[in-house]
Amino acid sequence: MSAATAAAVTYPKSLLLRNAGDARPPTKPSRLRLCRPTPAFSVSCTALRPSPVSPPASPADASLSPDRVFNFAAGPATLPECVIRKAQAELVNYRGSGMSIMEMSHRGKEFDGVIKKAEADLRALLGISDEYAVLFLQGGGTTQFAAVPLNLCTPEDAADYLVTGSWGDKAYKEAQKYCKANLIWTGKHEKYTKIPAFDQIQQNPDAKYLHICANETIHGVEFKDYPVPAGKDAVLVADMSSNFCSKPVDVSTFGMIYAGAQKNVGPSGVTIVIVRKDLLGKAQPITPVMLDLKVQADSASLYNTPPCLAIYICGLVFEDLLEQGGLAEVEKKNVHKAGILYDAIDGSGGFYVCPVEKSVRSFMNVPFTLTKSDLEKKFIEEAAKEGMVQLKGHRSVGGVRASIYNAMPLAGVEKLVAFMKDFQARHP
Known part of the structure; x- marks a missing residue:
């Protein structure tokens, strides 16, 4: 054999x-035919029931x-694929509106239903309480590298950064512009291959927050549990861009979670922020209005035109995840x-x-x-x-x-x- x-x-x-002995050339993928009308149909993403001897199939x-x-x-x-096909079926005429989701007003009743359902389904998936705002923003996780210190600190406040990879390092360097960012540990010298024991890390008791990158996309390092900030009023902040909605998370242990959606829950263009409401309203005076999380929360993510199509796709993914159990x-x-x-x-x-x-x-x-x-x-x-x-x-x-x-x-x-x-x- x-x-x-x-x-x-x-x-x-x-x-x-x-x-290995088959010398036939590989079959090339067929090209997508764009101009053929697509009949209306519904797609169910319900997961297959698992057998007693193997995990359920995707x-x-x-x-x-x-x-x-x-x-x-x-x-x-x-x-x-079921999400893409459902979006394809609704792309030209979204649920009888006579418009594509890409055309309609972000303040119209159709899109209002889309974004509200996406938020409700995400809250159901992660058990997010009313104490937290859920925001659908733009700019990727990288923009939140600045938004975090601008919203949670004054320029004189300290903030701790535990760096386990390239993205955590970028977040730390950006924060240095807006607060007294403190590098409490970095895995750079060991090529980002580990996470230290939390009791070996010397935190600043006066830090406003402790920042981590929950999963480092480049280096493949993931937190399996989470550190507790040392300060009495400090909060834990996490960049969850590449493991968001991949497993249950106790949101109540975080002050803020942010994630670029283009990994697990949608296409590029939307960034999801989950932030405790009592942390809002304290942005530094220099904070650009688009990075002021209270402005975004007060506007229900509609301060300006949001990435409507990307939010819609995220909503379909949330439906799929709920259907899987x-x-x-x-x-x-x-x-x-x-x-x-x-x-x-x-x-x-x-x-x-x-x-x-x-x-x-x-x-x-x-x-x-x-x-x-x-x-x-x-x-x-x-x-x-x-x-x-x-x-x-x-x-x-x-x-x-x-x-x-x-x-x-x-x-x-x-x-x-x-x-x-x-x-x-x-x-x-």
Whole structure:
């Protein structure tokens, strides 16, 4: 039995992986036909019921289109196919309005229903109480690097930053412009591969907040639990851009959560902010009006024209996550997918290597290298020919990175693992 065949047997749901001896050229994805009318239809994203012996399949597994690739991009990232198809069906005439969601007024009754339902569903998913404002903003998580200190601090106030990767480092450097940002720990010298024990970190008791990046997209380091700020009135602030809505989170333990949506819950263009209402109204005088979170909260995210289409897609994703059974069920699927991939890496005898300490490995972004680094380019190119794209590691670290967000179906991870085993067998 060839290595490729053995891999396919081990992972029976793997799709389209040919035997190494099959010399036929790969089938190219068909082009999307844009001008053909699409009949009205409804799409259900209800998850398949799990069997007693295996975790439930992703709902996307039930309707994989042969002309779609497995997209392992870190962001903008893969979306549930059922969500894309539902959006396609409603794109020209949104629910009988005679308009596309892209055309209608953000202050009209149609979009008012869209944004209010998206907020209600997100509150249901995360158990967000009325003590918190939920905002749909623009500018990405990077804009919140400035908005956090501008809203929570005066220029003379201290703020603690625990840096476990590139994004946490960027947030810390931006905050230095607007407050007395204090770097209490950084993993830079160890190439961002770990998170320290919280009791070993010396926090500033006078800090207004403690900032973390809950999941580092580039380096694949994820907090499995969260530190408690030392100060009496200090709050925990988290950039959750790349693991937002991937698992349950006790929002009440945070003062503020923010997330660029283009990883797990929508397309690029919308940034979600969850902030405790009693923290609002204290922005520094220099704060631009668009970064004043009280202004945004008082305007219900409609101070200016919001990213309407992106918010609409987020709402469809929230519906899908609720239909799957909520974030506890989603987390089970994510843990299972990540486990399959990490087991393949760790079981490769050193052919593949993940540098991140096992206890804090991300379930969303899995970085790894090939010990024979000269094979990495070939690995990425051959994977793309097999319909697995965007596996190249971030330009700052190189290697390979597989982002396996909520919408990545189990079949995609299994196919990647089968390919990894076949590739290793062909390059002893």
